[in-house]
Amino acid sequence: xxxxxxxxxxxxxxxxxxxxxxxxxxxxxxxxxxxxxxxxxxxxxxxxxxxxxxxxxxxxxxxxxxxxxxxxxxxxxxxxxxxxxxxxxxxxxxxxxxxxxxxxxxxxxxxxxxxxxxxxxxxxxxxxxxxxxxxxxxxxxxxxxxxxxxxxxxxxxxxxxxxxxxxxxxxxxxxxxxxxxxxxxxxxxxxxxxxxxxxxxxxxxxxxxxxxxxxxxxxxxxxxxxxxxxxxxxxxxxxxxxxxxxxxxxxxxxxxxxxxxxxxxxxxxxxxxxxxxxxxxxxxxxxxxxxxxxxxxxxxxxxxxxxxxxxxxxxxxxxxxxxxxxxxxxxxxxxxxxxxxxxxxxxxxxxxxxxxxxxxxxxxxxxxxxxxxxxxxxxxxxxxxxxxxxxxxxxxxxxxxxxxxxxxxxxxxxxxxxxxxxxxxxxxxxxxxxxxxxxxxxxxxxxxxxxxxxxxxxxxxxxxxxxxxxxxxxxxxxxxxxxxxxxxxxxxxxxxxxxxxxxxxxxxxxxxxxxxxxxxxxxxxxxxxxxxxxxxxxxxxxxxxxxxxxxxxxxxxxxxxxxxxxxxxxxxxxxxxxxxxxxxxxxxxxxxxxxxxxxxxxxxxxxxxxxxxxxxxxxxxxxxxxxxxxxxxxxxxxx
Amino acid sequence: xxxxxxxxxxxxxxxxxxxxxxxxxxxxxxxxxxxxxxxxxxxxxxxxxxxxxxxxxxxxxxxxxxxxxxxxxxxxxxxxxxxxxxxxxxxxxxxxxxxxxxxxxxxxxxxxxxxxxxxxxxxxxxxxxxxxxxxxxxxxxxxxxxxxxxxxxxxxxxxxxxxxxxxxxxxxxxxxxxxxxxxxxxxxxxxxxxxxxxxxxxxxxxxxxxxxxxxxxxxxxxxxxxxxxxxxxxxxxxxxxxxxxxx
Ligand SMILES: Cc1cc2nc3c(=O)[nH]c(=O)nc-3n(C[C@H](O)[C@H](O)[C@H](O)COP(=O)(O)OP(=O)(O)OC[C@H]3O[C@@H](n4cnc5c(N)ncnc54)[C@H](O)[C@@H]3O)c2cc1C
Ligand code: SF4
Ligand code: FES
Numbered sequence: 001x002x003x004x005x006x007x008x009x010x011x012x013x014x015x016x017x018x019x020x021x022x023x024x025x026x027x028x029x030x031x032x033x034x035x036x037x038x039x040x041x042x043x044x045x046x047x048x049x050x051x052x053x054x055x056x057x058x059x060x061x062x063x064x065x066x067x068x069x070x071x072x073x074x075x076x077x078x079x080x081x082x083x084x085x086x087x088x089x090x091x092x093x094x095x096x097x098x099x100x101x102x103x104x105x106x107x108x109x110x111x112x113x114x115x116x117x118x119x120x121x122x123x124x125x126x127x128x129x130x131x132x133x134x135x136x137x138x139x140x141x142x143x144x145x146x147x148x149x150x151x152x153x154x155x156x157x158x159x160x161x162x163x164x165x166x167x168x169x170x171x172x173x174x175x176x177x178x179x180x181x182x183x184x185x186x187x188x189x190x191x192x193x194x195x196x197x198x199x200x201x202x203x204x205x206x207x208x209x210x211x212x213x214x215x216x217x218x219x220x221x222x223x224x225x226x227x228x229x230x231x232x233x234x235x236x237x238x239x240x241x242x243x244x245x246x247x248x249x250x251x252x253x254x255x256x257x258x259x260x261x262x263x264x265x266x267x268x269x270x271x272x273x274x275x276x277x278x279x280x281x282x283x284x285x286x287x288x289x290x291x292x293x294x295x296x297x298x299x300x301x302x303x304x305x306x307x308x309x310x311x312x313x314x315x316x317x318x319x320x321x322x323x324x325x326x327x328x329x330x331x332x333x334x335x336x337x338x339x340x341x342x343x344x345x346x347x348x349x350x351x352x353x354x355x356x357x358x359x360x361x362x363x364x365x366x367x368x369x370x371x372x373x374x375x376x377x378x379x380x381x382x383x384x385x386x387x388x389x390x391x392x393x394x395x396x397x398x399x400x401x402x403x404x405x406x407x408x409x410x411x412x413x414x415x416x417x418x419x420x421x422x423x424x425x426x427x428x429x430x431x432x433x434x435x436x437x438x439x440x441x442x443x444x445x446x447x448x449x450x451x452x453x454x455x456x457x458x459x460x461x462x463x464x465x466x467x468x469x470x471x472x473x474x475x476x477x478x479x480x481x482x483x484x485x486x487x488x489x490x491x492x493x494x495x496x497x498x499x500x501x502x503x504x505x506x507x508x509x510x511x512x513x514x515x516x517x518x519x520x521x522x523x524x525x526x527x528x529x530x531x532x533x534x535x536x537x538x539x540x541x542x543x544x545x546x547x548x549x550x551x552x553x554x555x556x557x558x559x560x561x562x563x564x565x566x567x568x569x570x571x572x573x574x575x576x577x578x579x580x581x582x583x584x585x586x587x588x589x590x591x592x593x594x595x596x597x598x599x600x601x602x603x604x605x606x607x608x609x610x611x612x613x614x615x616x617x618x619x620x621x622x623x624x625x626x627x628x629x630x631x632x633x634x635x636x637x638x639x
Numbered sequence: 640x641x642x643x644x645x646x647x648x649x650x651x652x653x654x655x656x657x658x659x660x661x662x663x664x665x666x667x668x669x670x671x672x673x674x675x676x677x678x679x680x681x682x683x684x685x686x687x688x689x690x691x692x693x694x695x696x697x698x699x700x701x702x703x704x705x706x707x708x709x710x711x712x713x714x715x716x717x718x719x720x721x722x723x724x725x726x727x728x729x730x731x732x733x734x735x736x737x738x739x740x741x742x743x744x745x746x747x748x749x750x751x752x753x754x755x756x757x758x759x760x761x762x763x764x765x766x767x768x769x770x771x772x773x774x775x776x777x778x779x780x781x782x783x784x785x786x787x788x789x790x791x792x793x794x795x796x797x798x799x800x801x802x803x804x805x806x807x808x809x810x811x812x813x814x815x816x817x818x819x820x821x822x823x824x825x826x827x828x829x830x831x832x833x834x835x836x837x838x839x840x841x842x843x844x845x846x847x848x849x850x851x852x853x854x855x856x857x858x859x860x861x862x863x864x865x866x867x868x869x870x871x872x873x874x875x876x877x878x879x880x881x882x883x884x885x886x
Contacts, residue, residue, distance in 0.1 A: 051773040066694060067760050069800055070702040086780060122774070129776035131769045131824050133793040140783030158793060164701055165796060172768035179764040187757070210749055239696040273669045278677055279698045381700075384717075384724055387669070450773045499684050501677070545684050550651065551692055551750040554684065 001256065003609055003624040006411040007111040012630050013093070016115040019412075020455055024462035031056035034461055035219040035469065037204055039191045039246050041068030043163070043442060044425025045225030046170035047449025053177030055454060057461075060217055061174070061183055062206060064190045064241060064556070069171040072227050072239040073445065076163025077284050079147055079155035080442040082120040087144050091152040093117045098631060099150050100440060103330070104405075104433020105583035105599060106633045107259070107607070109626060111412060112430050119451040120443050124156055126450055130169040134158050148285060148330070148438030155439045160284060160377055166442055170449070189215070190556060191246045192487075193480045194222065194253045194421065201421035202470045203477065205484045209556060212549035214484055216477045218470030221420045221457060224250060225449065228404040228426035230263065232564045232571065233516070234508020236401035237269060237282040243560035244567050247408050247427050255416040256609040256622060258409035258429035260567065261575035264436055264584045265517050266402035267334035270385055271354040280400040281385060283357075283378055285438055288327045290362040290371065291395070293318050293334070295346040295355050302348050306356055306394050317341055325638040332435055332584050332597075333638055335399035339517045340595075342398075349396045358394035399517060403441060405432045405584065406574070409609040409624070413456035414448060417609075420460060424448035429607070434583025491558050492548055496541030500557045503538050507561065510534070511568050519575050520588045528572040532617050535565045566616040573610065573619055580604045601633050640666040640727065643735040644679060646691055652747050658737075668728040672715065673698060673705065675727055693752040700724040700864065703799030706806070707752055708739040713803035713862045721801065721864045741806035745813070745849045756802050758848040759816060765844040766837035767820045769830050782828050795823040797865045804859035804867070810851030815859035817845050818875035819867045825878050835882025842879055 008015040026034065034057050038049040041063040049061040063071060083096040096117040101108060124142070128134065134156050135143040147155040158165035177183040186206065193205040195216070203218035229244035230236035251257045268283045294316045296302050301309050317337055319326045329337075338355045347353050363371050368391060372379070379390045386396070408416050408423035410430050416423055425445040432440065514520075514527035538561070546552040581590045581597035582604070590598045607624040641664050649656030663679050670678075673695050680690035696704040705722040709715035715725045730736060738752065746754040796819070804815035821838050824830035830837070853872060860869045 047773075054772040065696060065702070065704065066756060067703075067800065069760075070696055070704050072697070072702075074702045075697045075699050084779070122776070124779045125776035126771075126773060128779040129769065129771045129829055131792075131827050131830050133789050133796050133823065133827070134779075135793075136784055136786045136789045138786050140785050140789075141780050158796075161701065161797060164799075165793075168796065172763065173771075173773070175760065175764045176768040176770065185760075187760075239702065240698060241696050274667055276667060276670050276674045276678065278671070278674050281699055381724075384720065384726065385671075387726070387728060454773065497685075499681055501681060543684060545687075545689050551753065553692055554690060 001417065001611055001622045003256070003409065003622055004411060005109065005624060006413055007109070008412065012110060012114050015111050016118055023455055023459050026458050026461050026465060028056050030465040032058070034058065034464065035060065036457070037217055037219040037222045038062070038225060039204065039223065040071065040225035040227060040425070040427070041171070041174065042071035042073035042225060042227055042425060043167055043170055043445030044427070044449045045223070046071070046167065046174045047446050048223055048225060048424055048453050049183050050170060050173035050177050051450055051454045053180070053182030056182070059177070059183040060186060060219065062186045062189045062191055064188065064209060066188055068174055068185060068187065069168060071167060072242050073167045073442070074164045075239060076442055077160045077282065078286065079145065079157035079162045079439040080123070080166060081147070081154050081437070081439045082124045082156060082443065083117050083154060084121050084124060086142060087153045089152045091154050095152065096120060096154065100431065100437060101433070101631050102634070102636070103435055103437040105435050105636065106433065106601070106605065106628065107582055107626065108431055108433030110628060110630055115452065116431050116444055116447050119447045122451055123443060123446045127166060127169050130172060132158065132165045132169045145286070150437070163442060166446065170446070192249065192484045192559065194250045195477050195480045196253055196418065197474055197476045200419045203472065205480050210551050212547070212552065214481055216472040216481060218472045218477070220464045220467060220470065221422065221460060223422040223424060223453065224408065224427050225424040226427045228407070229564065229567060230401045230404050232507065232568050233401040233511045234504050235272065235277060235280050235512070237266065237280050240279060243564065245560050245563045247423070248563040248567060250408060250416065250418065250421060252612050253418065255418045255421060256409040256611050257406070257570060258607050258609045259406040259574065260571045260610065261515065261578060262405035262434050262584050263401055264331060264403040264405060265335040265399045267331055267338060267399045268357065268397045269400035270382065271349060271396050271398035272351065281381070282400070282402065283382060283395070283397060285331070287357060287375060287378060290366070290374065291327065291357040291359050292316055292361060293327050293355055293357055295341045295348060299345045302346060302352065306348070306358070315346070322638045329638045330435070332586070336517050336586060338399055354396035354398045356394035357397045359390060360394070363391065403436055405429065405434060405436055409607065413459055414453055415456070415460065422453060422457060424453055434585055488548055488555070488559070491542070491555065491562070492544055494539065494542050494544070496543050498541045498543060500542060500544065500554055500561050503534065503542060504557070504561045504564070506534055507531070507565055507568055511571070515571050515575055518586055518588055521576055524572050524576050528569055528617070531565060531569045531572065535569070535616065538562060538565060569616050570610055570619050574608055577608060577621065578604060599635070640668065640730070640732045642666055642730065642733070645735060645737045647739045648691070648751055649748050651750060656748070666727055668726070670727045671698065671723060672707070672709070672725040672727065673723050691752060692750040695723055698723040701799060703801040706741045706754065706801055706803070708741055708806055710737050713741060713806040714864050719864055719866050741802050743805045743811035743850070745811065746802060746805065758850070759800050759802065761848065762813070762817060762841050762844045763820065765840040766833065767824070767841060769824060770833060784828060788826055792823050792826045795819045795826070795867065795871050798867050799865055801864060803862050803864060805850065807858040807862035808851065809856065809858070810854060812853045812859070813845050813850040814853040814872050814875070815863060815867055815869065817841050818871035821878060822871040822874045825874070834878055838875060838878035839882050
């Protein structure tokens with residue numbers, strides 16, 4: 001399929017301004033007659049739905065939680081970037097653009113990223129006006145911190161709960177539109193299919209999660225803001241409900257899925273404690289500013305209490321291998337290094353799959369009080385979960401899946417390859433290339449929802465002003481609905497002997513081992529076969545209790561796991577195809593002699609977008625060539 | 640550890656619920672409470688029984704989904720801790736643990752431990768926002784805000800909307816929740832313009848939803864997993880009375 005990126009012509013810094021002044025508008029009278037469906041009420045979805053409502057469109061918004069305020073965005077801790085340059089430390093739109101492109105290992109579209117950097121400043125203004133209580137300094141102005149190894153302080157934050165506060169802001173704007181009747185909110189509803197009429201997205205099929213009823217909803221355009229798919233690994237820092245179903249159903253209806261193999265593994269999470277583990281908890285990256293990462297030099301020391309291991313027997317491996325950046329190397333580098341030392345048998349803790357993050361020196365240097373002021377809440381959380389006191393013994397940490405850069409392929413307007421279907425936030429692939437910088441996901445979600453889609457969707461909707469209200473009696477709705485019903489009944493009727501969680505864990509193990517931090521072509525080819533077998537086994541042996549027409553969380557999970565397995569197969573295809581190492585994707589065969597990632601810009605400076613062919617094991621690849629006209633491609637080096 | 644769980648089972652909103660006892664084995668003290676519930680549910684499914692329905696999502700203490708009433712306390716025995724962050728080391732081997740939903744007339748039970756807290760959303764819809772459209776904002780630093788005020792607003796804003804305050808209150812009052820939201824917005828210069836109207840219409844909606852009145856027992860503050868302070872209730876009362884007198 002030919003992928004048209006719709007990037008505007010002209011100078012990079014003027015593209016978005018020019019686009020905005022030439023995009024066709026929809027008159028207020030026409031907006032009143034146009035319906036938009038927004039699936040998802042995280043930062044991207046809630047901000048989009050609220051803004052569409054303010055503009056006068058009729059909006060239907062959906063989420064599977066019991067309230068839009070509980071979307072996974074709520075859990076983001078660290079902060080949100082914006083090129084405000086309030087600290088006068090030399091930040092600018094260009095610098096944020098450049099850092100994002102470079103951080104993404106040159107695998108993102110320049111024009112999208114520049115636009116993101118441009119609107120970042122408006123986001124902060126908007127959020128403050130909504131009452132988001134960002135941290136302030138004693139002069140009453142907004143405070144910033146430096147995040148994720150960049151050289152400027154451009155990260156705005158609200159204690160360790162930035163995502164919560166931003167989401168509550170977007171949710172309040174959404175609630176205002178709900179009260180006005182501009183947005184109709186469908187909570188505890190799950191989208192289970194996309195409906196297309198004459199090739200255009202015209203609605204969705206959703207299940208009311210309380211009654212089990214299957215509903216048809218029509219609209220002139222559909223926006224998916226349904227988040228990321230990190231839960232394909234079973235264990236991740238994502239919320240339990242995060243899933244790929246909405247995007248996957250759209251993929252099966254013709255939306256191409258881009259760069260599925262780009263996953264971000266966060267280096268500082270609380271390690272797995274045992275088989276019972278259901279999710280992993282992130283420990284903010286800021287800890288690496290003062291904590292030192294180490295493991296014992298000798299395997300025999302691994303079982304000793306950390307404080308009994310003398311200085312000369314410790315290996316501060318990040319400081320040793322990367323003297324220039326030390327403990328502050330980017331996420332992917334720090335994660336891989338932890339994997340290597342534990343593979344060597346030098347991991348610590350009960351399971352041997354962890355490394356130390358030690359604050360002993362920081363406490364000596366700064367005093368316990370300062371350390372407590374900086375990280376007290378994180379130390380408390382750590383202690384509550386592990387029952388260990390990080391003031392007295394080092395934390396144990398290990399990398400965990402955190403974010404998925406891949407997602408539905410979108411053009412400059414955030415339109416997918418299905419006309420009338422848009423994707424925003426973590427659900428699309430657009431801005432982070434092969435690796436996302438810290439504090440940039442919140443920025444992207446709100447940029448898409450508040451400032452990008454409200455303009456770009458007009459370009460499509462201006463062609464729909466004569467289209468009548470979508471008739472949900474159209475045969476396309478009937479067809480999609482009966483497919484959804486058949487699929488659900490098929491699941492219920494299996495009545496095998498394995499639980500959904502059994503399968504989800506099995507899937508996660510394969511993905512983590514073979515499509516995680518360190519990947520190899522041959523092993524992934526085998527793993528893909530295993531996934532195909534797992535899919536068949538799932539459809540033959542899964543057991544779902546209860547009934548279709550009731551509140552049935554196991555049934556919800558089953559549908560999601562079925563889709564995640566298929567996604568896993570596609571991730572393998574994508575990772576096998578990409579014969580290079582870039583960002584979050586590390587192929588053992590494509591590394592320098594020192595074991596560092598080796599990009600292949602000649603062959604792989606493209607977006608890999610996959611088309612569904614009817615067989616989940618046989619997707620078809622299309623390529624969008626990336627053009628770099630404003631930055632020079634460089635090798636990342638942190639030595 | 641081995642435990643006996645006494646769990647509230649109710650198949651739908653109109654069914655008459657009852658307690659059922661279940662024994663679970665092999666519980667590790669490092670498991671979270673919800674991971675222990677996962678063990679129970681896996682066991683029930685394998686036995687061909689209906690698993691216990693409960694709400695949860697982030698399992699990090701921030702989304703406010705989880706809501707179990709454990710041994711007579713919302714979110715269980717640990718202070719300032721949500722159900723999902725409670726860990727099994729809080730219990731002893733062979734303990735019996737009583738697990739119920741958050742009970743209040745305004746939180747109808749959907750199934751087992753899952754309840755409908757939409758009333759909270761409807762209260763927010765009545766004024767839990769600042770009326771500013773996207774694109775209408777001035778520069779974020781145009782109005783400096785005293786750090787102390789910003790911090791106090793943030794303290795109130797950390798409410799996760801879980802409903803433990805309601806479940807803890809003998810009157811099922813939602814004052815702590817409502818006051819936290821009102822205080823957060825009314826304290827900030829951006830929220831001042833609508834402050835009186837906000838207080839009145841949110842309180843009216845709270846009453847319309849059937850939440851009880853506040854008789855200052857402060858059980859809410861004691862059980863709130865986020866340590867939301869009852870001083871917010873005093874702040875709300877001031878806004879409310881001020882606005883009522885004013886007009
Ligand atoms: C622990 C943690 C910390 C993080 N910290 C940071 C940080 O400090 N800074 C940063 O920039 N980023 C951070 N991130 C990343 C960031 O939080 C997410 O990428 C971002 O919030 C995603 O927002 P979203 O709007 O795209 O999706 P989400 O917030 O995931 O929302 C998805 C929405 O879609 C709905 N949905 C999904 N599927 C369906 C369906 N089939 N039917 C109906 N509804 C559906 C859900 O109900 C939900 O409303 C963090 C992530 C994690 C896990
Ligand atoms: S005030 Fe506390 S107990 Fe009440 S909803 Fe908010 S966080 Fe929960
Ligand atoms: S599951 Fe989110 S707060 Fe407990």
